[in-house]
Amino acid sequence: MKYDMIVVGGRIGGSVSSLIASQNDLDVLMIEKRQEIGTPVQCAEGTTYQTFETLDMKPSKKYICSDIEGAMVHAPDGRSIDLFEYGLMLENFTNEKTKGCILDRKIFDKHLAIQSAKAGTEIMVKTTVKDLIIKDGRICGVVAKHLGKTMEIHSDIVIAADGVESNMTRLAGLDNPKNPKDICSCAQYELVGLDVDPHWLHFYFGREIAPGGYLWIFPKGKESVNLGLGIRSPENTAYHYLKKFTAKLDATPVELNIGGVPLSGPIDKTYTDGLLVVGDAAGQVDPITGGGIHITASCAKIAGEVAARAIKMEDTSAKTLQEYDILWRKEFEEGLKTSLKYRKAADKLSDKDMNALAEYFVTNHSENFSKLGAIKFLGKHPHLLKLIKEFL
Amino acid sequence: MEYKADKCGYCGACVAVCPHELLKQVENQIIITEGCDDCGKCTIVCPLGALNSEECP
Incomplete structure (x- = not known):
């Protein structure tokens, strides 16, 4: 089997890069390890309308659960600050383009994968990538396993969109194991019965609530909310703090989501001969908020475009693919670095x-x-x- | 390090921090290769306490 491009991972980063590459006439295969694209959810599902603009998509009620009109921050002593009233984050409440919303990732991710498939991407689900095929120092395919059957699949470019647990970046020599201090351990319930405004976000801070992170309540329409938290602490699990906070609430879960979010900022190099890295695997996540949907979508779009150009030039060397690294850093690196600086300072706040x-x-x-x-x-x-x- | 498969939510957070790259995530399981020196990094990031913790979902 031979493709122009193989994408490892079928969430936002994977689907967007494969969609753009397929739209540019590349033969693309996307490989997802889960048997169902979009599940399980490992996300608080908040983003801004910029995401749809970046992707040239008409926002749809199909996957937008809530529009955000305001946010409240709760200090450890219970004091609440209305961000709208204080003129903070105003862009996210008032500007149509940067306004916040809560997605249904199961539907959104599946929708993106469907668009990609319609553009020509072939998709393999329940398939794990075990290894990269490297020839003369150049990545030229993957070794995949599906239902016990191992196969070699060749391509001119591989896109690593395989998340925080990425072994593609390790195999390509682009990343090392992370320090636990740089991984936010998260647990979230989708809860029914909580009486909150369906257009407001809530953030709670404090060592007793979410040490080294924060707790969020994001409304998913009128019927349920995502109540989750991220922590960086060896003392107890994220699940422990989730149970503790929700014990006093008169609400019941319909879903439990867990995951690790990389807060270390971007990896040093997101390209090599025959490979590009996007999304969580590349550290394209805001180190303060842990949000990465818009950044990942934008970077994956650039990756798809650069890959298409490289294939047309018949040159997928690191030198050509470096364009991706330059372009996405131009747009996001400064913001991510500033955010990392703030995060490190905020880590010191008692x-x-x-x-x-x-x-x-x-x-x-x-x-x-x-x-x-x-x-x-x-x-x-x-x-x-x-x-x-x-x-x- | 003890891995309790029935407490695992296979999110992959542990895979990201294992310094010896002994943990691999397949669809809904974590596969552990021999060679663990009990550094404890995976237990810190596991949201559910599947890696040697007292918490139980």
Whole structure:
């Protein structure tokens, strides 16, 4: 078997890169290890309307569960900050293009795979990629296993879209095992019965709630919510904190989702001879929020375009494929690096610090923000002043 | 390191951190190759405690 391009992984990164490549007349095979594309969900499902614009898709109610109109942040001491009222994240509530929404990933991912298949992509499900075929230092296919049968499949380009557990990047020598501090361990229930506004997001912070991360409540329409959390802590499991938070709620789960989110920022190199890396495998995830849908979709689109150009030029060497790395970094690297810097600073915030910051926001309403007020506040909290200095 | 398959949600978080690359994820199972030195990194990131933890779903 021989294809122009093999895509390993059939979620957003895989489907988008295969879709674009197929639209550009490449012979594409996409391989997904699960037997069903879109499941299990390993995502809080929040994104912005930019995702559809990037993908040239008309947003559809088929896979958009909720439009977001506001968000509330809850400090460890229970103090709540309305982000809309404080003029924070306004773009995500007001601008039509960058407005937030909650997806149904099962439907969205399947929809993308269907579009890709309609454009000509062949898809293999329940198939695991065991190895890369490397000849003279150049990747030229994969060894796959389907229902006990092992097969060699050749291609000029391989796209590694195989997630946080990517063994493609390891086999290609582009990534090393991660430090547990850089992996956010997540657990989430889709809950029925929770009385929340279907257009509002909630974020909870605190060592007792989600150490080293945060807890989210994202509405999925009027009937259910995604209530999940990500932690970075060796003391207890993400599931432990999920049970703890939901024990007091009068709501019942219809789904349990788990997963690891890479918060280390992008890997150093996302291309080599005959291979490109996209999505979680490439670390294309915001280290502060853990969100990656829009970044991944954008990068996967670039990967599909660069792959198509390389195949047409009959040159899939690292030198040609480097264009992908240059183009996606131009668009996202600075933002990801800044976010990583913020994340590292935020890692140092204690519950006390977060409570103090929340108090500052609540008592100094947006129109009352003043330099003098800020200086007085920081004078009272020298630890925070030190953190801010590290930023500047 | 003890792996309890009935507690596993096969999310792959453990695969991402194993320094010796002994863990592999096939569709709905984690396959562990011999050579573990009990470094404990996988137990830290496992959301369900399938790798030597007290939690039970």
